[in-house]
Amino acid sequence: MAEPIRVVVTGAAGQIAYSLLYMISKGDVFGPNQPVILHLLDIPPMMGVLEGVVMELNDCAIPILRGVVPTDDPAVAFKDVSAAFLVGAMPRKQGMERKDLLAANVKIFKVQGEALDKHAKKDVKVLVVGNPANTNALICSRYAPSIPKENFTAMTRLDQNRALAEIARAINKPVDSVKNVVIWGNHSSTQFPDASSATVDMDGKIFNVVEVLKDDVWLNTTFVETIQKRGAAVIAARKMSSAMSAAKAASDHMRTWFRGTAPGEYVSMGVLSDGSYGAPKDVIFSFPVTVMGGKWSIVQGLKLNDNAKAMLTKTGDELCEERQEALVVIEA
Numbered sequence: 001m002a003e004p005i006r007v008v009v010t011g012a013a014g015q016i017a018y019s020l021l022y023m024i025s026k027g028d029v030f031g032p033n034q035p036v037i038l039h040l041l042d043i044p045p046m047m048g049v050l051e052g053v054v055m056e057l058n059d060c061a062i063p064i065l066r067g068v069v070p071t072d073d074p075a076v077a078f079k080d081v082s083a084a085f086l087v088g089a090m091p092r093k094q095g096m097e098r099k100d101l102l103a104a105n106v107k108i109f110k111v112q113g114e115a116l117d118k119h120a121k122k123d124v125k126v127l128v129v130g131n132p133a134n135t136n137a138l139i140c141s142r143y144a145p146s147i148p149k150e151n152f153t154a155m156t157r158l159d160q161n162r163a164l165a166e167i168a169r170a171i172n173k174p175v176d177s178v179k180n181v182v183i184w185g186n187h188s189s190t191q192f193p194d195a196s197s198a199t200v201d202m203d204g205k206i207f208n209v210v211e212v213l214k215d216d217v218w219l220n221t222t223f224v225e226t227i228q229k230r231g232a233a234v235i236a237a238r239k240m241s242s243a244m245s246a247a248k249a250a251s252d253h254m255r256t257w258f259r260g261t262a263p264g265e266y267v268s269m270g271v272l273s274d275g276s277y278g279a280p281k282d283v284i285f286s287f288p289v290t291v292m293g294g295k296w297s298i299v300q301g302l303k304l305n306d307n308a309k310a311m312l313t314k315t316g317d318e319l320c321e322e323r324q325e326a327l328v329v330i331e332a
């Protein structure tokens with residue numbers, strides 16, 4: 001069996017981590033034959049709760065979970081890690097937009113960027129989940145100059161999973177028969193969930209979702225708004241933000257990054273923009289990507305109509321505004 005890898009989860013005493021830690025421990029992310037040592041970071045007042053999480057992880061009796069390191073010290077948490085799930089941050093409440101969390105959360109990602117820079121492996125793969133995820137990921141990467149910028153990503157996989165599920169329901173097919181829905185831009189209500197290149201496998205034949213569904217009005221209105229506002233809908237119902245589905249998406253994102261995309265398939269990840277599709281440069285923008293050998297590449301050549309271009313401009317503008325605001329908060 002392979003040597004264990006060290007994986008850090010921040011916000012380890014919180015809601016998302018409670019589901020995510022089990023998924024990582026049982027091999028959903030790095031595979032059933034890859035032993036892991038989990039580093040669990042939270043803040044000092046949560047150390048008692050974290051102790052309980054450690055007890056439960058031990059009580060799961062999972063053979064590939066080779067060690068658990070609970071701590072409130074970033075230097076310990078980030079030491080020699082190969083993968084980092086940055087979940088720890090304040091969640092939003094009803095009536096807030098995710099960018100309203102910037103002032104409270106962005107400094108966390110400066111500190112954690114610095115700690116990654118000093119202590120993590122130089123090829124560490126970093127997934128930012130804590131909101132506003134795209135801008136937090138950008139700030140984190142800026143404070144970790146010795147780690148390549150392409151190793152910092154933000155999570156839009158939950159939006160992708162929501163979109164796949166919504167389309168599968170609309171065409172009455174299993175969710176794994178639908179592929180290549182794209183989430184463009186920010187993990188916020190300006191994101192553009194785009195089904196124009198999505199496909200569905202029907203008895204081994206591949207069809208375009210738009211042609212199967214034959215309902216452009218639904219795809220351009222209700223579908224888009226449902227995905228844009230799904231996080232708020234979960235908060236309104238649960239009085240807490242999504243956690244189980246967020247953990248599943250984080251697990252999916254990191255699994256794809258470590259193990260690759262299937263031929264012909266792409267997934268959405270918030271990655272450093274190179275200006276593809278007219279997106280602003282130097283923001284973390286969600287694009288369709290393929291992954292091979294642990295490296296992502298933005299899928300090129302997808303067609304965007306005028307409406308799509310306008311949607312990309314709007315979400316790109318929001319990311320530029322968030323970047324500006326984050327820099328003000330950090331420098332204050």
Ligand SMILES: NC(=O)C1=CN([C@@H]2O[C@H](COP(=O)(O)OP(=O)(O)OC[C@H]3O[C@@H](n4cnc5c(N)ncnc54)[C@H](O)[C@@H]3O)[C@@H](O)[C@H]2O)C=CC1
Nearest residue numbers: 011013014015016042088089090091129130131155158246
């Ligand atoms: N990108 C996405 O798709 C999603 C993002 N989120 C975001 O994920 C974040 C976490 O959500 P939950 O787990 O539900 O929140 P939670 O409040 O249940 O847990 C957050 C945990 O982070 C800890 N924490 C706070 N500051 C920290 C720091 N500096 N270092 C380490 N830990 C720290 C808290 O003590 C707490 O235990 C929120 O910002 C939420 O908005 C949630 C769902 C989806």
Ligand SMILES: O=C([O-])CC(=O)C(=O)O
Nearest residue numbers: 092131158231232241242
């Ligand atoms: O909506 C929120 O605040 C939590 C989140 O990011 C999501 O569920 O997509």
